[in-house]
Amino acid sequence: MRLPDRGVIKLDSLRVLLVDDEVEFVETLAKRMNKRNVKASGVNSGEEALEFLDQYPTDVVLLDVKMPGIDGIQALREIKERYPLIEVIMLTGHANVEVAIQGMELGAFDYLMKPMAIDDLLYKVQDAWKKKTLQEKKIGERLQVSSV
Amino acid sequence: MNQDKDTHNGYYYSLTRNMLLVIILVAITPMIVVSSIILYQFDISYHEKVQAHLEELVLKHKQQIDSFLRQRLGDIRLLTSTFSLEELRNESFLRDRLELLQQIYGPVFVDLGIINSRGIQVAYAGPFKLGQAHYSDAKWFQMAMKSDYYKSDVFLGLRGLPHFIIAVKENCCGEEWIFRATIDFVAFNNLVENIRIGETGFAFILNRKGEFQTKPLFDLIPNKEPYTDFLGDSDKFKGGVRIIERDDESGNRVIYVGALLKHGEWLLVYQQKASDAFSDLRRTLRVTIAIVVLAGICIVVIAFIISRRMVNRVAEADREKEMITEQVVETGKLASVGELASGIAHEINNPVAIMVEEAGWIEDLLEEEEFREGKNLDEFKRALEQIRTQGRRCKEITHKLLSFARKTDSRIQNVQLNDLVEELIALSAQRAKFANVDINVNLQENLPILHVSQTELQQILLNLINNALDAMEKTGGNLAISTHLEEGHIIVGVADNGPGIPESNIARIFDPFFTTKPVGKGTGLGLSICYGIIKKMGGDIVVRSKVNSGTTFSVKIPLPEEKMPKQSTT
Incomplete structure (x- = not known):
């Protein structure tokens, strides 16, 4: 079985951060993504996530909604405030539509319900990354225009 | 559950019973009270009526008998005053007079006789051969000699048949003579015997010694107490009649009505069993009781039906209430199941997610070169696919549970x-x-x-x-x-x-x-x-x-x- 390959976009440069209080979930998912040539790191709380983002450049954050300490929504708010370009995909353990809608309003790219198929997850992550690169490109162009 | 049902049935049973009792009590009590009062009043007035009737009857007969005796005496006195002793001593003349009397009054006069002061019958007309009979020892003769006229008690006399005598004393030719007539017992008896009411009512006459002066219709009454009671004090006869009620030997209540005759020498007694005298009352009582009982049965039946119907209504209402309660409980149950479900759903998806991820990881690893040739590779893949499928199923269930919890x-x-x-x-x-x-x-x-x-x-x-x-x-x-x-x-x-x-x-x-x-x-x-x-x-x-x-x-x-x-x- 071939791993899915999505056209022109190379996954090599994609950096993903997994945030979930379930350690095993994060570990396994990271392993699986790395195996698919997606650089994935995992942390286990909102605080750790913010720390991580301070140190390492990241493209997409997969953020669990329900966590002890800073919960998903709170973390999302922080991330969007500090790093507006980073795309966030919400992960929920249940079909809490209201929370998901709230997340979307706060600027999350999308939301997924656990357990999800790895392929679906990767497609979503790629879409988010695409959006991010597009946005970066636009900003770059604008910056060029303004500098000229 | 069964016990529950039993207590329910017990509850409805006692409800039915109480309702039944109340209805019956409320309906029957006034009926019984009212009919008792009416019956009591009726009883009293009927008693009074019957007694008044009997008094009337006896009084009438007393007057009738008294007047009979008076008339017979009058007849004899007429004879003695109309005809001279000489004429009357002629037996053929005397026989003519007797025939004449018998023609007028029927066989009331049996014979006529004239007795001289020595007690020897000097003339006689009648069916018996009593000429020259000696009466000087006879009680009636002695009594008759003492007053102007005399009516004897009933006695057998020389002829050996019950009869009584009316005697008139005459003074003629310096000698006292007794003219006497014998009154036929049968004819006199008829006067009294005809007083008959109901089945047990009859009359008779007693003398002061309590001896029968007429033949009672029924056999001799051994208990003479009531009669002597009557004879004892004659003051108590109000308007000439007195009523008492006594139990006889066999325990039957008997009404006695007494009236004095012949200036207190004789006693006319009418007696009747109370049950017979008051038979109409008894019948009314029986009919009334039958109606009351019938009405009572009707009331009981209706009360039974009504209370059963009412209790059924109540039971139905209770059942409805129970059903509503059940529904409320059911709804509450759903809500609590919802709460529980949402709790489970929140927690279960994470472990399921991990399991699915781990399975995915194994799947990934199976792609590695070293496992490619494994002979159970397909089997592994199938198993992993199954894990993923079941994981998805868990997810579906929890999602549904969550919507159930109205999230x-x-x-x-x-x-x-x-x-x-x-x-x-x-x-x-x-x-x-x-x-x-x-x-x-x-x-x-x-x-x-x-x-x-x-x-x-x-x-x-x-x-x-x-x-x-x-x-x-x-x-x-x-x-x-x-x-x-x-x-x-x-x-x-x-x-x-x-x-x-x-x-x-x-x-x-x-x-x-x-x-x-x-x-x-x-x-x-x-x-x-x-x-x-x-x-x-x-x-x-x-x-x-x-x-x-x-x-x-x-x-x-x-x-x-x-x-x-x-x-x-x-």
């Missing part, structure tokens, strides 16, 4: 039901086509706007439509969806002509986790969720189903209570 979008919105229905039909059209189901839509136009959660309403209707399609999946059929306005609410009907729901399942279809679908196909939560949501809306859902002809679900959605002022819809 869906429950914001109240203005909803145009027909639009919503049409959207859903469009959504289901594809599936219906595959299932070979025709959808018929019959929507009432201009339905009022509803104030409900759109998502929830969608969920309910989609669920019903999906169920209907599931039911007809194999056979195909017709799905009819209708809306119409009824007083205070809108009714949405979802009707299929699928296999229907068996009677035994109807009661359970709204229970959580009840499903007839194969394992893995249904969670048994759909209708349960619908039920919960509809109840929360204040609506109702009703199912009618007939095996082999189809099922109809009717959802009743209440209209907003007050007519809101028209606002632009959000």
